[in-house]
Amino acid sequence: MTTIEQDAVAALAEDFGGQLMQPDATGYHEARTIYNAMIDRRPALVVRPTGAADVIAAVNYARERQLPVAVRGGAHSVAGHSTCDDGVLLDLSLLKGVHVDAANGTARAAGGVQWGEYDRETQAFGLVTPGGRVTTTGVGGFTLGGGYGWISPKYGLTCDNLVSADVVTAEGQLVTASETQNEDLFWGLRGGGGNFGVVTSFEYRTHSLGPIILGGLLLFPLEQAEEAMAAYADIVADAPDELGTAAAMLTAPPEEFVPQELHGKPALGFLVSYAGDPAEGAKVVAPLKAVGPAVDLVGPMPYRALQAIIDPMAQPGFRNYWRGLHLTGLNEDVVETFLRFPTEGLSPLSFLILFQHGGAVARVPDDATAFSHREATFMAHPIGCWESPADDERHLAWVNEVTDAFEPFRTGGIYLNFTPDSGEDVVRAGFSSGKYERLAALKAEYDPDNMFRFNQNIAPMPVGAGA
Numbered sequence: 475m476t477t478i479e480q481d482a483v484a485a486l487a488e489d490f491g492g493q494l495m496q497p498d499a500t501g502y503h504e505a506r507t508i509y510n511a512m513i514d515r516r517p518a519l520v521v522r523p524t525g526a527a528d529v530i531a532a533v534n535y536a537r538e539r540q541l542p543v544a545v546r547g548g549a550h551s552v553a554g555h556s557t558c559d560d561g562v563l564l565d566l567s568l569l570k571g572v573h574v575d576a577a578n579g580t581a582r583a584a585g586g587v588q589w590g591e592y593d594r595e596t597q598a599f600g601l602v603t604p605g606g607r608v609t610t611t612g613v614g615g616f617t618l619g620g621g622y623g624w625i626s627p628k629y630g631l632t633c634d635n636l637v638s639a640d641v642v643t644a645e646g647q648l649v650t651a652s653e654t655q656n657e658d659l660f661w662g663l664r665g666g667g668g669n670f671g672v673v674t675s676f677e678y679r680t681h682s683l684g685p686i687i688l689g690g691l692l693l694f695p696l697e698q699a700e701e702a703m704a705a706y707a708d709i710v711a712d713a714p715d716e717l718g719t720a721a722a723m724l725t726a727p728p729e730e731f732v733p734q735e736l737h738g739k740p741a742l743g744f745l746v747s748y749a750g751d752p753a754e755g756a757k758v759v760a761p762l763k764a765v766g767p768a769v770d771l772v773g774p775m776p777y778r779a780l781q782a783i784i785d786p787m788a789q790p791g792f793r794n795y796w797r798g799l800h801l802t803g804l805n806e807d808v809v810e811t812f813l814r815f816p817t818e819g820l821s822p823l824s825f826l827i828l829f830q831h832g833g834a835v836a837r838v839p840d841d842a843t844a845f846s847h848r849e850a851t852f853m854a855h856p857i858g859c860w861e862s863p864a865d866d867e868r869h870l871a872w873v874n875e876v877t878d879a880f881e882p883f884r885t886g887g888i889y890l891n892f893t894p895d896s897g898e899d900v901v902r903a904g905f906s907s908g909k910y911e912r913l914a915a916l917k918a919e920y921d922p923d924n925m926f927r928f929n930q931n932i933a934p935m936p937v938g939a940g941a
């Protein structure tokens with residue numbers, strides 16, 4: 475149990491713009507609670523900075539007392555990396571602001587911005603950056619871990635659109651990383667997670683898109699699942715980059731737009747987005763629609779509505795256990811395996827997604843960024859999401875069963891941003907050959923004492939120190 479010296483906290487508070495909270499403070503409970511209700515931790519001190527100067531002061535405070543620091547962005551880490559027991563929790567929820575530089579085709583977001591906030595500001599200029607498919611996900615953990623959005627096949631991962639980042643290092647130095655400054659750090663930030671410091675500001679490339687795009691949801695009863703998946707496989711086999719999709723084994727919600735006889739029943743859904751001319755997109759999706767879905771909500775819609783389409787399924791406060799497994803492709807055996815997992819007997823918030831990747835993501839050379847496994851054209855993403863601890867065993871078993879079933883079709887790589895597991899083997903599986911060592915050397919340079927250890931942690935190892 476960490477003892478917090480009250481004199482030191484008082485000294486920190488003297489020149490601090492934001493908030494400091496200890497366990498008895500109002501708001502402490504909210505600050506320590508994250509998206510995944512399975513995580514229940516109690517930091518010794520919560521620090522809510524309002525700018526880089528506050529972040530520097532908080533990092534210096536923690537380093538001088540040898541306290542580990544957890545960084546909280548949108549708090550969506552299913553592994554629970556955005557809170558901690560005992561140490562200092564740097565909660566970035568007051569670090570807000572998005573500035574769009576339309577003339578330069580860039581936008582700058584403060585470290586605590588969420589994707590819904592980013593999209594709102596950039597869409598005011600008719601611009602986009604590939605980002606989270608749920609509006610409350612933070613730009614921070616998302617970008618640093620890679621970041622797949624609906625429009626990634628066209629514009630790449632979020633980290634591929636990072637132009638620069640301002641980072642407070644473990645030494646309390648504010649540095650900028652870009653293609654021309656601290657290039658090695660810039661390489662590591664794009665996929666290497668929160669290992670290297672606190673990013674106070676992200677500068678992104680933007681693209682012209684919207685406000686209206688083609689997107690939406692199709693829902694089929696399971697009796698049509700094979701036919702629908704065959705049509706889907708044909709479409710994605712030679713999809714233009716504009717097409718971004720996912721297929722999902724889910725439970726049909728009891729919503730007005732769903733026929734009553736499907737309410738609460740296992741079903742097959744498709745989410746579709748088209749980052750181009752909506753009329754062209756309609757032609758591309760037509761063969762899937764021709765199968766005759768029970769629900770067809772695919773049509774012209776605001777880009778921001780597409781970005782919020784999964785929000786009702788992604789509420790905080792539930793227990794979560796997920797995986798993100800890169801697949802070699804979508805063949806008949808993959809489809810057959812996918813269809814073996816209807817959501818029968820699971821909480822209605824649990825689903826199995828197949829995400830279509832590839833396109834611009836796969837065209838970035840592997841060594842250009844720390845992010846790896848770009849060659850995978852699909853990802854299997856089982857999401858166990860339920861309410862009661864009494865149902866833990868059933869949902870964990872289901873996610874593990876799905877993981878085992880997809881084994882023959884996996885590239886071997888995993889997506890760390892969807893991974894609840896930790897340990898060196900797990901983190902290594904997030905990176906292609908040789909990258910872990912390069913990241914460990916970078917970690918030794920920027921955080922030799924592993925102060926930032928609540929992440930997909932890379933143990934610091936100076937060059938030449940390894941076996």
Ligand SMILES: Cc1cc2nc3c(=O)[nH]c(=O)nc-3n(C[C@H](O)[C@H](O)[C@H](O)COP(=O)(O)OP(=O)(O)OC[C@H]3O[C@@H](n4cnc5c(N)ncnc54)[C@H](O)[C@@H]3O)c2cc1C
Pocket residue numbers: 509544545546547548549550551552555556566585586605606607608610611612613614615616617618619620621622623667668669671672673674788891892928929930
């Ligand atoms: C509902 C939901 C939807 C999701 N949708 C997608 C999706 O569409 N595509 C996708 O690729 N992933 C998705 N994810 C996964 C998501 O990318 C990760 O959970 C990511 O870590 C979320 O970022 P965050 O800032 O919200 O997380 P947090 O939990 O706040 O942080 C996660 C990690 O990043 C670090 N971190 C956060 N901000 C900073 C910062 N500014 N500086 C340094 N370190 C920082 C934290 O310390 C922690 O280690 C989703 C997750 C959820 C729960």
